[in-house]
Amino acid sequence: MSNGDNMKKILSILLGALLLSGCSEKALHKYSMTATDIGFDTVVSFTAYTENEAAFNSYSAELKKQFRYYDRLFDKYNSYDGVNNIKTINDNAGRQPVKVEPVILDLLKLAKAYDTISNHQFDITMGSVLNIWHDYREAGTLANQKNKESSIPSMKELQTAAKHSGWKHVQIDEKNSTVYIDDRDVSLDVGGVAKGYAVELIADQLQKDGLQHAIINGGGNIRLIGDKPDNEAWSVGIQIPNLKAQSTDSLISVKSKGDTSFVTSGDYQRYYTYKGKIMHHIIDPDTLMPARHSRSVTVITDNSGIADILSTTLYTMSHEEGVKLINRLQKEENIQVNAIWVYDDIQKPENGTDAISVKGYQIVFSDGLKDKIKES
Numbered sequence: 001m002s003n004g005d006n007m008k009k010i011l012s013i014l015l016g017a018l019l020l021s022g023c024s025e026k027a028l029h030k031y032s033m034t035a036t037d038i039g040f041d042t043v044v045s046f047t048a049y050t051e052n053e054a055a056f057n058s059y060s061a062e063l064k065k066q067f068r069y070y071d072r073l074f075d076k077y078n079s080y081d082g083v084n085n086i087k088t089i090n091d092n093a094g095r096q097p098v099k100v101e102p103v104i105l106d107l108l109k110l111a112k113a114y115d116t117i118s119n120h121q122f123d124i125t126m127g128s129v130l131n132i133w134h135d136y137r138e139a140g141t142l143a144n145q146k147n148k149e150s151s152i153p154s155m156k157e158l159q160t161a162a163k164h165s166g167w168k169h170v171q172i173d174e175k176n177s178t179v180y181i182d183d184r185d186v187s188l189d190v191g192g193v194a195k196g197y198a199v200e201l202i203a204d205q206l207q208k209d210g211l212q213h214a215i216i217n218g219g220g221n222i223r224l225i226g227d228k229p230d231n232e233a234w235s236v237g238i239q240i241p242n243l244k245a246q247s248t249d250s251l252i253s254v255k256s257k258g259d260t261s262f263v264t265s266g267d268y269q270r271y272y273t274y275k276g277k278i279m280h281h282i283i284d285p286d287t288l289m290p291a292r293h294s295r296s297v298t299v300i301t302d303n304s305g306i307a308d309i310l311s312t313t314l315y316t317m318s319h320e321e322g323v324k325l326i327n328r329l330q331k332e333e334n335i336q337v338n339a340i341w342v343y344d345d346i347q348k349p350e351n352g353t354d355a356i357s358v359k360g361y362q363i364v365f366s367d368g369l370k371d372k373i374k375e376s
Contacts (some may be wrong), residue, residue: 009156023087028067028213028229031056038064039071039099040195042219059211067218069197073104076127078277086188090127094184099177106198107190107305108179112167114309115204117333118325122313123285127187133283133290140279142274150274158288161185191281196221196263196308203259203304209353220269220307222262223304233257237376240359241268241295241342250376251342251358255299256371261304265311266296266342291316294347295361298340300369308337319364320352326366338366 018129028049033056035044046063055106072078078084089098111124132153140150171180181188184331195218203216203223214225215234224234234257235251254262267290271280284291299311310329314322319341329335343349343362358375365373 005145026051031051033060034066035064038067040067040123040198040219041163042195044219045213045217048211048225050211058212059209060210063216065172066202066205067198068199070103073101074107074194074198076187076189076191080117086190089179089181089341093181093186097171097173097176097178097180100179102177103201104179104241105172105177107193108170108172108303110197110320111190111193111309112170114306115167117329118313120308121285121316123165124188124190124192124296125165125167125186126162126283126285127189128164128185129158129288130189130191130283131187132157132161133279133281135271137270137279137281138303140274144272152274152279156287162288166194171354173362174342192312193305193309195219196261197305199223200304201260207259220264221304221308224256224258224260224261224262227257231257234260234263235374238298238342239264239266239296240339240361241266241344243268251361251363252340253374253376255338255372255374256300259302261302261307262298262300263304263307263311263314264298266293267291268295268350282312282315286316292347294317294341294343294349296342297322298342300338301336310337310339311312336368338368340365340369354358 030047030049031053032045032047036056038044044067046060048056048059050059058140072080072083073085076090079087084098084100089100089343092098114122136151136153143150164183169181169186171182199216199218200223203225206214207225212226213229216223222236228234233255235253235255237253239253240249240251265278265282271278273279280290282291283289294315297311297314299307299309299314313327319324322339326337326339329337341364342354344360348365349355349362353364355364
């Protein structure tokens with residue numbers, strides 16, 4: 001066989017290999033959906049790259065089903081036929097153990113672990129205190145709408161409620177899959193972890209079903225699944241902490257690849273005003289009052305449930321305290337965490353803290369984000 005024939009044979013083989021490769025890598029298309037009625041009192045958006053719309057619709061249907069399922073399990077306000085949820089546990093406090101799904105036990109165990117890790121800054125057993133603030137926030141929101149005077153709870157009322165808290169009152173029986181609260185005035189509130197925990201479980205399920213490129217946004221709990229097609233990084237915007245701003249407005253964007261979670265806690269969503277001050281829903285367990293350190297904190301890490309816990313926890317801490325917690329997590333728990341703090345003229349960064357100024361806000365971020373942040 002001549003050299004020319006050999007070359008033709010080689011080219012033929014290469015061309016065949018390329019054709020086979022092209023057939024195996026089907027083109028992906030971008031699809032999106034938004035839902036307002038699948039739970040957690042929030043808007044959920046879902047974007048994915050799939051082979052066709054039918055595949056996207058299948059993933060979307062599974063996502064909606066899972067969101068509704070976890071919303072019912074983690075609900076502390078509503079009862080559902082045949083479902084033992086957080087409300088069921090609270091309703092039976094001081095009476096009897098409640099048999100629950102294993103996922104509730106797992107959620108509670110994670111929350112308990114981070115109560116210890118955070119030195120009690122993250123404490124879901126403070127439901128009695130949070131219930132008081134919830135009632136005042138509901139009444140205050142209505143008063144604001146009617147231009148009437150709002151009010152806040154007395155410190156005596158809050159301190160009395162705070163006496164009925166602590167994990168010593170909560171018994172988790174893994175063998176019998178039950179939870180029992182031994183004080184009828186102790187109440188669990190999983191609002192600082194439930195949504196992120198659910199998003200993580202849902203993302204895991206979708207990946208098991210074959211999804212490779214997607215982004216879930218559950219009301220500020222963002223979970224990236226893989227990279228964008230062609231190995232491109234996602235660009236995640238950090239929202240301006242102001243509801244009057246357009247929902248598409250962001251201060252900065254962060255480039256990220258792979259399975260990553262972004263969770264933000266801030267004072268600009270669930271709040272009312274009292275004498276000109278924002279009375280939001282994130283309560284500092286030390287002061288029993290709304291935390292006042294920053295306008296928002298975004299945590300970036302692998303697991304959405306842990307990111308949810310940490311964004312709430314860091315929001316109740318000073319920047320210095322937050323950095324110490326992050327460093328401890330990375331050293332002792334081997335958890336890689338980055339964070340972004342947003343301040344303004346009201347909530348200013350601590351003296352000596354390096355910050356960048358963007359659109360009238362001061363932004364402080366972890367060293368690990370230096371090459372990933374871009375002003376929007």
